[in-house]
Amino acid sequence: MRRHLHKGGAICILLAGIATLPLVANAEVSRGQILASTCFACHGTDGKSPGTIPAIAGYPPEVLERQLKGFRDGSRAATVMDRHAKGYTDEEIKLLSEYLGTLK
Amino acid sequence: MTQISRRNFIKTVGAGGALGLFGLAGCGSDNGGSAARAKVVIIGGGPGGATCAKYLKRFDSDIEVTLVEPNASYTTCFGSNWVLGGLANMDDIVQGYDALKTTYGVTIVQDSVTEIDPAARKVTLTNGDTLPYDRLVVSPGIDFRWETVEGLDASTASAIPHAWKAGEQTRILRRQLEAMDDGGVFVMCAPGNPFRCPPGPYERAGMVAHYLKQHKPRSKVLILDAKDGFSKQGLFQAGWKELYGDMIEWVPGSQGGMVDRVDVNTRTAYSDGGLNEFKADVLNFIPRQKAGAIAHVAGLTNDDGWCPVDQQTFESTIHPGIHVIGDASVAGAMPKSGHSANSQGKIAAAAIVLGLQERPMITPSHVNTCYSLVGPDYGISVAAVYHYDEGGIKGVAGAGGVSPADAGPQFRQQEADYARGWYASITQDIWR
Numbered sequence: 001m002r003r004h005l006h007k008g009g010a011i012c013i014l015l016a017g018i019a020t021l022p023l024v025a026n027a028e029v030s031r032g033q034i035l036a037s038t039c040f041a042c043h044g045t046d047g048k049s050p051g052t053i054p055a056i057a058g059y060p061p062e063v064l065e066r067q068l069k070g071f072r073d074g075s076r077a078a079t080v081m082d083r084h085a086k087g088y089t090d091e092e093i094k095l096l097s098e099y100l101g102t103l104k
Numbered sequence: 105m106t107q108i109s110r111r112n113f114i115k116t117v118g119a120g121g122a123l124g125l126f127g128l129a130g131c132g133s134d135n136g137g138s139a140a141r142a143k144v145v146i147i148g149g150g151p152g153g154a155t156c157a158k159y160l161k162r163f164d165s166d167i168e169v170t171l172v173e174p175n176a177s178y179t180t181c182f183g184s185n186w187v188l189g190g191l192a193n194m195d196d197i198v199q200g201y202d203a204l205k206t207t208y209g210v211t212i213v214q215d216s217v218t219e220i221d222p223a224a225r226k227v228t229l230t231n232g233d234t235l236p237y238d239r240l241v242v243s244p245g246i247d248f249r250w251e252t253v254e255g256l257d258a259s260t261a262s263a264i265p266h267a268w269k270a271g272e273q274t275r276i277l278r279r280q281l282e283a284m285d286d287g288g289v290f291v292m293c294a295p296g297n298p299f300r301c302p303p304g305p306y307e308r309a310g311m312v313a314h315y316l317k318q319h320k321p322r323s324k325v326l327i328l329d330a331k332d333g334f335s336k337q338g339l340f341q342a343g344w345k346e347l348y349g350d351m352i353e354w355v356p357g358s359q360g361g362m363v364d365r366v367d368v369n370t371r372t373a374y375s376d377g378g379l380n381e382f383k384a385d386v387l388n389f390i391p392r393q394k395a396g397a398i399a400h401v402a403g404l405t406n407d408d409g410w411c412p413v414d415q416q417t418f419e420s421t422i423h424p425g426i427h428v429i430g431d432a433s434v435a436g437a438m439p440k441s442g443h444s445a446n447s448q449g450k451i452a453a454a455a456i457v458l459g460l461q462e463r464p465m466i467t468p469s470h471v472n473t474c475y476s477l478v479g480p481d482y483g484i485s486v487a488a489v490y491h492y493d494e495g496g497i498k499g500v501a502g503a504g505g506v507s508p509a510d511a512g513p514q515f516r517q518q519e520a521d522y523a524r525g526w527y528a529s530i531t532q533d534i535w536r
């Protein structure tokens with residue numbers, strides 16, 4: 001990615017951050033988070049679904065991994081999750097499940 | 105403040121004694137005295153822009169995010185066909201900006217951007233004010249190519265509605281349907297590719313048929329299509345037959361469906377240079393489309409009228425520092441949908457945050473699912489997972505696809521329930 005930031009500006013961000021140091025630090029954006037964020041359109045932000053699609057917040061990573069693999073191999077019945085789960089490799093399922101597992 | 109920034113800060117200070125050079129006062133001087141932080145301005149509070157605003161704040165709450173949108177609230181196109189069918193009310197499809205403001209700390213400016221200056225990195229509003237930015241996100245949606253049809257322009261849309269931007273247009277079309285006599289013909293002209301929401305016209309046909317079957321059962325729905333095929337075609341046509349018998353008729357482009365002229369006064373559509381004539385009682389003309397006006401004003405568009413971008417970061421390939429997302433962008437295999445715009449808003453947010461932190465971009469991943477209701481208890485869907493590969497966004501092989509053709513009524517009912525669940529979830533993920 002090309003960068004077109006003014007160097008001075010970048011330093012100012014840091015200084016301003018120090019001046020108003022928030023209590024909670026921003027976590028670094030991770031690949032697991034990027035992958036998991038694609039689930040939120042249907043399952044709600046952070047998996048907290050407000051409607052008829054099941055919530056997935058608070059699931060332990062092992063459970064998520066097992067269910068996603070079940071959707072992927074067809075052993076778990078689905079209307080749409082089978083079609084989605086087939087889009088992810090074992091590694092991607094692990095990464096996104098680990099990330100989702102950190103959410104409360 | 106991220107751990108990373110803190111580390112960078114120490115490094116920066118250590119390396120150059122930067123503190124002495126850029127005191128807080130110095131930083132503040134270029135934006136009127138307040139402490140300067142990275143500024144991201146977003147044009148448009150639809151699915152693309154609003155998602156990007158929320159996720160920028162989620163990824164890095166220290167970024168100053170300003171969302172410019174002329175309307176006080178947003179009426180979603182998704183769900184607007186359900187209003188036409190009588191399954192939902194207008195109130196059900198209105199979304200607000202309060203949560204973006206109060207929960208996430210996004211600054212909302214209710215105005216339009218009239219000009220973008222990519223060199224000076226600022227945008228101008230209708231009142232003449234300017235907003236400086238470090239990064240700009242442009243998500244203006246679509247505009248219409250009125251010049252591709254004779255007899256219609258923006259001023260005729262109150263008589264011959266498109267209802268392809270939701271709100272007043274949806275109300276007009278609904279009122280016209282309510283005023284139509286039993287035995288009337290509802291004619292919809294569907295556009296050529298590419299256009300916003302590929303299954304949208306066909307969901308609309310079913311929803312209108314649902315309304316007519318209950319209230320005006322001798323009426324007809326005629327789709328005049330510029331194309332010879334459409335999204336989820338087999339599923340739609342099977343569903344129409346099952347629920348509405350012969351009420352819905354589809355005319356493909358090669359068989360007279362490509363309408364090139366409309367007589368507004370008599371509500372008549374003509375195709376093939378006047379060879380075919382279709383008299384409508386309600387005429388819903390969905391024009392061909394292009395990126396929203398501001399994208400053209402700012403020179404962000406290609407010859408086809410859409411905005412080319414680096415499909416990894418959604419940064420414009422024409423103007424650096426500007427990311428174009430949603431319907432206006434050229435996004436590889438992704439269709440122009442609210443779900444796509446939502447997915448792209450997240451990836452653009454990640455690209456901007458990582459760029460500001462001088463970190464490498466993470467390989468993006470996208471999804472899209474378009475649910476459509478054929479009837480109140482009859483839902484179908486098309487799904488896809490996308491990854492970035494060899495310079496473009498491609499569908500992941502073996503994933504996605506449409507609902508099974510041989511599914512029974514229980515499956516269709518479940519997907520109808522999930523279509524409504526999708527609406528609840530995605531509007532929360534975008535605006536709340």
Ligand SMILES: Cc1cc2nc3c(=O)[nH]c(=O)nc-3n(C[C@H](O)[C@H](O)[C@H](O)COP(=O)(O)OP(=O)(O)OC[C@H]3O[C@@H](n4cnc5c(N)ncnc54)[C@H](O)[C@@H]3O)c2cc1C
Binds near residue numbers: 429473
């Ligand atoms: C009938 C219908 C049904 C649909 N159903 C579905 C569905 O079921 N699922 C789905 O995923 N998608 C659906 N869609 C598609 C979806 O609505 C669009 O793809 C989506 O709205 C695109 O989002 P966007 O952010 O790119 O643009 P938009 O939603 O068009 O938002 C653009 C915003 O930018 C603002 N704006 C424009 N110019 C300026 C300016 N100069 N300054 C400031 N603000 C500006 C506008 O006021 C607007 O609020 C449907 C569409 C239609 C028409």
